[in-house]
Amino acid sequence: MNNNGDSKIILTEPKRYVHLTKAEIINFNKKYTTNNSRVEDYKRFEIEFRDLKEFEIKLRQEELPQDSIKKYNWHIMILAYHNRINIPSNIIFKLTIHLYDFNKIDTEIIYLEGKFNEILHEKYQYSKSYIYKILHQVIRMKLFYQKPIKLCCEYINQYLELANRYKNKDLVKTMIRFLYEVGYIEVDDNFFIRDESMNLNSKNTSSEFKRNVNNYLIEIRNTKALNTFRSTKSHLKNFFDFMEARFPYIDKFEELNNKHIQEYIKHLKITKTYLKKAINPATINIxxxxxxxxxxxxxxxxxxxxxxxxxxxxxKVKEYKTLPKYVSKKDVLRLLKAINKIDEEKYVQEKLIIILMADTGRRFHEVRALSYSCLKDDNYIYFHKTKTGVPINQKVGLLSVKAILNAKKICSNISKKIYSKDDNVKIRRLFPSVKDKFRVIVGKKSVEDLFRNIQIENGIVDHNNKPLFTLHDNKRNFISNMESSGVTAIEIAKLLNQSVDTIAQYEVRNDKAIKVLKSIEEKGILIGKQKDSIDKLKKERIYDVLNQQEIIEKNRINLIEKMQNPKEAIPLPLGQCTQIENILFCGQAFCMACEDYTLITDDDKEEFQQFCEKFYVHMYMYKRDERIIELHKKFDEITKKVLTNNNIVNEIKFNTYINAIKKRSRTKVGVIKNGKL
Structure with a gap:
């Protein structure tokens, strides 16, 4: 087998290696009014390369310079079409294909061109230029195999592999999907799920796993956003790759059990990323x-x-999951004023997109994908593309209505339909880019750059002079403002077609809730491991609990300066109170002094020791801080209670145990202060 991989290609018909006749050349060029020039050109080629087999060998061994390949592009195509030579795999994707050379003489290409225009252009609104680009790929494959298209597709796996080496795989996959759409070939779903195959790694993976994973992915493809589909596919592939490597004899779903999950978690914990780093606990949980x-x-x-x-x-693996950063209402108001001051002569469309994001709480791609006719009666905006895949009519105020009308005015005389990857359709857009002569939709980068620059210009920055807000923060600000205005989380979730759990993470950005957030953030009441705790607290309206002043007062000792504070955050314990509903009347979310405070697993016990060490490091680092002094007085007593209640150490050995931890912590502080860590 040579480096080009030609031995894998199945080409059974022997070549004649006989030069073309004048009639064959003229027949191939029926479109041209003068054929004599083509005939004369071929005669010169015939004189230079009398032995076609030798010419093919030179192509295969790359003995001809690139300029010669370009010069003889037409000769190679016509010789392959008449079955005189094979086109080597190292040449096929370097050739320039012209549809007009074939759509007058090849009945199969003529038929496919008509079907593509009838179904893909008229029904699915693909542009003719894109359809012709795919037809070029059809011709390329047909010239390579020198067989009818249906027979060529029998070798599609190796052709895809070949195309991948020359960065043409996406076009080849699209070609297969188009041929399938017009009913010309039958192909397994693997070839055109989002133009990507699931490919559960190897032939050893059971057919039951493959079939059901692909069915599931087809459903995700049809109902969810593209990024959701891709992440779903990636995570499932990772799991089934592991199963195939560790448990190849498991080939049915009923044979799976929790032991396999535990082994999978252990595998993820010791696996390194391509940057040689451990996998993030949040990634494992996802x-x-x-x-x-x-x-x-x-x-x-x-x-x-x-x-x-x-x-x-x-x-689930323990993780420190940071909720959205705290921003004040003052910062939000400054941002809104900055948006209002954007130069409309330079950035009118970008400004309108940002206004709609801030006023509706929609994501960037949901706003950018809006159709020209999105504004409905009674001030509703129809968002046909959402992250969940479910279209939604959203009631809006006069600011959004005005923004829509201004956007329509800009492109009122442009009725051209534009294809977008955001929603995979071709419709008349609300935001065709003025800067690109209305040929594409306004770009995300230009909007992000503008949003970042207006914050820097208006001093809306942190202590590192970085903008306080990302583009997606417009959505978070919308939710926080709605909650502060008295709209319940359930109503906000319904308006935005999201889960209440998701809204809860944004809802805590308001001023009233921030102090409590600091005290319970890493406890996991809103996120992470305590799922049943969330269910219990929902009954008591967690959104009211967050604003109870008694909790703020009772947890004053445990408040941490995690947000917008240059000091390192005081680490918090990793366990949980088994009577989590006590927070409603006790207020001590993580006091550790209660006998009900429990470390759940052996991993918790090991991590609790690490927590103690981190805590003492923090206290020795900031020992002059009044809050730290107050906390230090009680911490030994609290720690002793936790360690003895959970049988980690008995009272007799406690001092020895804790002094060893303190010694390690003091040593670490010394290293840090000397600048060696």
């Missing part, structure tokens, strides 16, 4: 959640499987 959603889908869709709940809440 992969587990994705597997759990997939197993729920299997349980609902395969009647023979009664239960597949093999991932529990206790399988």
């Amino acid at each position: 992969r587990l959640e994705e597997c759990a959603r997939f197993f729920d889908y299997i349980e609902k869709n395969i009647s023979s499987i009664k239960s597949l709940k093999i991932i529990t809440k206790y399988d």
